[in-house]
Amino acid sequence: MFVKCLLLFSFLCLHLQFSYGVTDTVVCYYASWAIYRPDKGEFHPESIDPTICTHINYAFLGIYPNGTLQMIDEWGDIEKGNFQEVEALKEINPNLKTIISVGGWNAGNAILSPIAASAEFRANLIASCLEYFETYGFNGLDIDWEYPEAKDKENFITLLREIKEAFQPGGYVLTIAVSAIPIDDAYDIPGMSENVDLINLMTYDFHIAGGGITGQNSPLYWGAADSAWQKEYENVNSTVVNWVNEGADPAKLTIGLAFYGHTFQLTDPAQHDLGSPVSDAGMSGPYTKGYGIMGYNEICELTGDWTRVFDDQQKVPYKYKDDQWIGYDDEESVALKVQYAKDNNLAGLMIWTVDMDDFLGLCGTKDGLLQTIKNNL
Numbered sequence: 001m002f003v004k005c006l007l008l009f010s011f012l013c014l015h016l017q018f019s020y021g022v023t024d025t026v027v028c029y030y031a032s033w034a035i036y037r038p039d040k041g042e043f044h045p046e047s048i049d050p051t052i053c054t055h056i057n058y059a060f061l062g063i064y065p066n067g068t069l070q071m072i073d074e075w076g077d078i079e080k081g082n083f084q085e086v087e088a089l090k091e092i093n094p095n096l097k098t099i100i101s102v103g104g105w106n107a108g109n110a111i112l113s114p115i116a117a118s119a120e121f122r123a124n125l126i127a128s129c130l131e132y133f134e135t136y137g138f139n140g141l142d143i144d145w146e147y148p149e150a151k152d153k154e155n156f157i158t159l160l161r162e163i164k165e166a167f168q169p170g171g172y173v174l175t176i177a178v179s180a181i182p183i184d185d186a187y188d189i190p191g192m193s194e195n196v197d198l199i200n201l202m203t204y205d206f207h208i209a210g211g212g213i214t215g216q217n218s219p220l221y222w223g224a225a226d227s228a229w230q231k232e233y234e235n236v237n238s239t240v241v242n243w244v245n246e247g248a249d250p251a252k253l254t255i256g257l258a259f260y261g262h263t264f265q266l267t268d269p270a271q272h273d274l275g276s277p278v279s280d281a282g283m284s285g286p287y288t289k290g291y292g293i294m295g296y297n298e299i300c301e302l303t304g305d306w307t308r309v310f311d312d313q314q315k316v317p318y319k320y321k322d323d324q325w326i327g328y329d330d331e332e333s334v335a336l337k338v339q340y341a342k343d344n345n346l347a348g349l350m351i352w353t354v355d356m357d358d359f360l361g362l363c364g365t366k367d368g369l370l371q372t373i374k375n376n377l
């Protein structure tokens, strides 16, 4: 009897320990258009390491105005084998969750708003998801709504609750990606937290060239050049604190890691500290080609001779050469963010996007950022 009690007791302890504060989730967004990047930028899903990523969020699928999922790029998704390659990763890790992501910056507010508002369209979206899971093997849906407005606040929760109920029998996963700054009049944070499996915090793009001065893409803590408002809202730490204070379950939160940096063109090459004046965005990456953006793979390939400074206050590096400046993340800053997630008992990390890691090993270790996450979890 005593032994039995003891066993039961230790089981309970173990159970409690494991259901509280385990930081083990790595949500890897995959940009399905990475197959079209030129030269050394081309990346196919078969190159994702599914022993490190626990979830792959496939960005993006579209949605018709009636709620039904829409393939934006049937050639890439089907003919070129993207869907199939993602699914095949489960042969390496059978526990991998593959997730359809809808929304994103380009989709904007307009598409999701009327769907969330209509019982018929919500039902269409759910039916369409279940059909995709059946046909292609996906395990869930991610809603990346950028961004709901006050009129959408209740509808958003209704949408999430109905999806959650419909997904439960099949064990499907529902995640959302959210603005780092809690949008008070559009986000019912306790309601969101209650109805989803994971809330992916988009804790990046905090400083861009439009701000007129150099600044960090994804600082862990506030910096000296920040305004009072920025200190309270524009870094990873304040984001996590704000979301938890407003009712998010820490065990459902992931910190967003940017596998890219924002570039700046210095007004005066002699002024290259944080907060220095800039005239425009800096160079674009030759593969990702985004305005004022370079992937970590491109940073590794092209900035080997730039001067690197580690900003000890914000816990992220920046680099400069001549009139070019970039704020980004590397192995050192990623390791500190992983530690932060563990210290705060968060679910884990989210990556935007896994196809911009140093997958050719140009900085050193192949998949250096992903490996850093693995080594520090």
Ligand SMILES: *[C@@H]1O[C@H](CO)[C@@H](O)[C@H](O)[C@H]1NC(C)=O
Binding pocket: 064, 065, 066, 067, 068, 124
């Ligand atoms: C929604 O619209 C699309 C595109 O017109 C159509 O293919 C699909 O069948 C519609 N879905 C439903 C449930 O009516």
Ligand SMILES: *[C@@H]1O[C@H](CO)[C@@H](O)[C@H](O)[C@H]1NC(C)=O
Binding pocket: 221, 222, 231, 232, 237, 238, 241, 242
């Ligand atoms: C983290 O953020 C909270 C809320 O903004 C703040 O009170 C705290 O001082 C921050 N921690 C650090 C180390 O900056």
